[in-house]
Amino acid sequence: MTETKNQAADAAPGIPADDTTLRILSTSDLAGIDITLTDVVDTVEGAYRTLAAGRSDNPRKLTVRPADGHSVSYAMLGRDGSRNVVAFKTSYKNGLDKGRAEQHYYTALTLYDDVTGLPVAMMDCGRIGALRTPAVSALLARECARPGARSALVIGTGTQGRLALPFLLTTLPDLTRLMLCGTHPEGIAAVREHLRTHFPDRDLEIVTDLRAAAGDADIILATAGGHTTAAVEADWLKPGALTVLVGHGLAPSTLHRADRVVATSEAQMKVTGTDMADASGGFPAVDTEFPPVIAGVTAGRRSAEERVFAYNSGLVVTDIALGHRFAQLAIDQGLGQQVPLWR
Structure with missing residues (x-):
């Protein structure tokens, strides 16, 4: 009411x-x-x-x-x-x-x-926004991750990175391996603190080899700021991987070579995701927007092996x-x- x-x-x-x-x-x-x-x-x-x-x-x-x-x-x-x-x-x-x-x-x-x-x-x-965005990422993961997903990698330790894992565990409680790639000690400490506040029995693994960690992850959440040097490439990903772009940390190849593309809004992706465009400024077609996925009208993924790219832009x-x-x-x-x- x-x-x-x-x-x-x-x-x-x-x-x-x-x-x-x-x-x-x-x-x-x-x-x-x-x-x-x-x-x-x-x-x-x-x-x-x-x-x-x-x-x-x-x-x-x-x-x-x-x-x-x-x-x-x-x-x-x-x-x-x-x-x-x-x-x-x-x-x-x-x-x-x-x-x-x-x-x-x-x-x-x-x-x-x-x-x-x-x-x-x-x-x-x-x-x-600090709560809404990681909640959307967690919903994207719930709907688009491969069945039986167990590992997640978060890139970035800013505002969005700090609540990414608690929200992920809220929608996917069976995740067992939680990885974090970050460069700021205070940010890493804040991510760990937020995780333990909500899930005191869980801890995270700090990774320094981004390529190896990305290759192991079922779910990758890229939440880093614009100055990050992190850029996961498509050929680093294992079959069935889900990549979710919130901020930065993914190379354009993860979008352009994905088997399936999901966006909260295709129009907004073209406005706010210009750094993911190809050399001519173009984007691949979005296979489905996220609202009909949530509603059960379309599928977040069609098979366990396809690599899915999801773009998380805020909807008002x-x-x-x-x-x-x-x-x-x-x-x-x-x-x-x-x-x-x-x-």
Whole structure:
């Protein structure tokens, strides 16, 4: 059921409920909300199912990038048909030509109740994206990995790399070998800490020979940043391997020589995945997008031996679903500030 502004007022006495105010949920507000990995996966999966059923809208994102490539900006609009929520998401990163410590990144999500016509909340979208993306990768792995997959390799130790393995184990609990390729000691420690927080009986193997590790892996998640030197080639992969591209760490050959290509959105892959294009700027045809795979309309893979490439680009409907879930939890706890924005 959609959370209306009047319901929000009941949950937080003294906060006015009208069309002149907007609830602002900060980074610290959202950081204090407990949510399980299973809850995140279920919420994201539900958003895909609603989209596949034709009940949600997820237009192609708009992109602005200066000629020198030092920054990139995205704007996304969408509607979740199961929650009756409309939302706008913006994303801006500056300093792509610099090291991670010198970069600036801001992302925000604004939700509106499409039944009452009232705003629900505006929130920092950092934690939403940090959870949504590895949840999507885990769902891609569940649907596209070969039967009996037991080994996984994560490339990168940034925001996406740190929760990749806990989410993978949530959808594929039978994985037995967990490998990590990273170069930053603090990042490696953070990946291990996140894994032990959610799965205290599991540990990971730090690998330095990327080619050998990639050749052993049933699932490879490439989450590294743009400055990485890691680039897994297609001929390193064993039959039946699944490669999932989130950030960087895969060479274009893994896409162009794949037996099957799955994308969360083919249109977005062509916008955000330009580094994977061939010499003429082209992409191979996508065999299926992911929403119909989740819905059981198409197959993530057709045989145990084919090498599958999956492109994980964020769909705003998944941000809306997870953002609305966080907004509900925040409202229940009386979090956030009510700002008289339209007075």
